[in-house]
Amino acid sequence: MKHFKKIIIGYIISIVCLSACTEMDHTYKEFWENGELEYPASVDSVKVFPGKNRIGFEWQILADPSVTHVKMYWNNKSDSLMLPVETGSLKTIINDLKEGTYSFTIYTYDGKGNQSIPYEITSKVYGETYQNSLYVRLVKDAYYDEDENLMIVVWGDPVDETSFGSEMLYMTENGMHKVLVSPDVDTLKFTDYDVASGSFNYRTAYLPAPMALDTFYTPFQSVTIKGPIRELNRTGWTVTASSWDTRYPNTNANPRTPEMVLDGVVSTRWVNEISPTQTDYPHWIALDMKSTANVYGVILYGGNINESPSMVTLWTSEDGENWTSMGTYSMKKQSGYQYFEFNDPQQAQYVKIECTAASGGTKNVSLYEVGVYTR
Numbered sequence: 592m593k594h595f596k597k598i599i600i601g602y603i604i605s606i607v608c609l610s611a612c613t614e615m616d617h618t619y620k621e622f623w624e625n626g627e628l629e630y631p632a633s634v635d636s637v638k639v640f641p642g643k644n645r646i647g648f649e650w651q652i653l654a655d656p657s658v659t660h661v662k663m664y665w666n667n668k669s670d671s672l673m674l675p676v677e678t679g680s681l682k683t684i685i686n687d688l689k690e691g692t693y694s695f696t697i698y699t700y701d702g703k704g705n706q707s708i709p710y711e712i713t714s715k716v717y718g719e720t721y722q723n724s725l726y727v728r729l730v731k732d733a734y735y736d737e738d739e740n741l742m743i744v745v746w747g748d749p750v751d752e753t754s755f756g757s758e759m760l761y762m763t764e765n766g767m768h769k770v771l772v773s774p775d776v777d778t779l780k781f782t783d784y785d786v787a788s789g790s791f792n793y794r795t796a797y798l799p800a801p802m803a804l805d806t807f808y809t810p811f812q813s814v815t816i817k818g819p820i821r822e823l824n825r826t827g828w829t830v831t832a833s834s835w836d837t838r839y840p841n842t843n844a845n846p847r848t849p850e851m852v853l854d855g856v857v858s859t860r861w862v863n864e865i866s867p868t869q870t871d872y873p874h875w876i877a878l879d880m881k882s883t884a885n886v887y888g889v890i891l892y893g894g895n896i897n898e899s900p901s902m903v904t905l906w907t908s909e910d911g912e913n914w915t916s917m918g919t920y921s922m923k924k925q926s927g928y929q930y931f932e933f934n935d936p937q938q939a940q941y942v943k944i945e946c947t948a949a950s951g952g953t954k955n956v957s958l959y960e961v962g963v964y965t966r
Contacts, residue, residue, distance in 0.1 A: 630708055631658045631701040634681075639714045642804030646693070646716050647684040652676055657701035664696045684804070690718030717799050717807065726750045727795045727809040728757050728774075732932070734817035734966070735786055742784035742816060744791075749774035754797050758808070761791035771796075790815045818966040820930065823884055825853050825962065832876040834864035849876055852961040857892055857926075860959045874900075874956040877943040880963065883909060886939045888932040890962035895926045897951020900958070904947060905931060907939035914943060924950040930964070 632655035640647035652658050661674045661681060674683055676699070692715050699707040729747030736743055742761075757772045762785040772779060772793075784791075790813055797807045836847040847862040863874045886907060893899035901924065905917040917933045942963055946956045 629701070629703070629705045631655055631699045631705055633699060633707045634661065634697050634710050637697070637710065637712055638802065639712060640684075640802050640804045641714050641716055641800050642684075643722075643807065644688050644690065644716060644718050645684055645686045645804065646688060646714060647682070647804050648695075649682045650697070652681070652699065655699075655701075657703075657705075658699045658707075659702050660700050662698050662700065664698075665693050668696070688716045690716055690720055692716075715799070717803075717805075721799060722807050725754075725795065725797055725807060725809050727793075727812055728754070728772075730793070730812075730814050732817075733791070733814050735784070735819060737819035739780075740782070742781040742786075744779045744781070744814075746772065746777050746779070750795060751797070753799055754795055757793050757795045759791060759793040760811075761785075762788035784816075786816075786818075788816075817887065820887070820964045820966060822890065822962050822964045823880065823886075825855075825880075827881050828853055829879045829881075830876060830961075831879075832861060832863075833874050834870045836862040836865050838866055852876065852958055853878075855960070857959045860894070860957050862898070863954075863956045865955060869954055871954050872949065872956070873945050873947045875943055875945040876958065876961065877911075877941060878961060878963065879911065880940050880942070883938055883940045884963070885936050885965050886933070886942065886963055887936045887966050888930055888964055889942060889944065890960070890964055891922065891929050891931065891944065891958060892927065892960035893922055893924070893929065893950075894957060894959055895924055896957060897924075897949060897953050898955045898957035899924050899950045900946035900948065900956055901950045902946070902948040903931070904945040905933070906943040906945065907933075907937045908941040908943070909939055911941045914941075919947070922950075928960070928962075936965070 634650040637650040658676050663672045694713045697710040728750045731747050732745040759770050763783040792811045794811045795809045830849040832849040839846045849861050851859040851861050864870050904919045906914040908914045920931045
């Protein structure tokens, strides 16, 4: 009985093997009858050049003379482009693309219609959204230096590593001149600037990728060139202060009242009240220019003494009641005039200097002269 079972099992295994071999032979027979599959050489060394609503490609075709054309697909193969192959390399530009990220699939084909293994690559296409996100590089200051007879432009920090410079247009006696300002330049001096023009235009240039097809620019900005500093005539001005030293009521006895900052003498000064009450910081002094002026900044003479302020906050006003801060500035402990420029010129009749800290360990303040300038 056992011997009979072994015969039956062997018979079944033989049938299964025979069936399997028959199916395998059929598969391979079909394969060989249809011929071996052929794959043309794929594209190689693909370079991508993103641009504004377009993108460029460059690639090599490996040494395969059978390749007759290349086909590219994008947008999930809903868009395509067919290109004939005439040489070993190809270049093409796809235009009218919406801004965004694209995946491209590239095939080569031979004369028999055989298709290569796909080559896939992803790249961005740039447009208005990208361009509107760009920042123009700041111009911190631009003024005409009368002593040196040249225009000086002081630039802010570089805006972005993809910016390769700012294009600046300014007038000379021979017409418009263009210069590209590198991001690593912080100050430029121009000897050929036409002072009569009074301004220049500039924009910042960007390349969003190392091999971008297009340069992107910010809108042009106009910068007014500040003329030479011109101190306003102080005749008729009045002045008041938070306090002053009243120990010398006689003007012949070295007075230290607020009026001393307007007398044009750097050996006389304003000092806060010391006796009978010594007042603490902050101390302030305010000028009434009696008429509105276009104010660019303030001139202070502090002196090389501990009572000279080390920090001042400058204020302007048109009515003497509503004040606008022009910012807080550091003042050097030294003899000589120091100039403090506002970020923007102000229409003002009143100017206040608020001294917030002394140069030395003292409660007292001392200022010799106070002036205001325009340009």
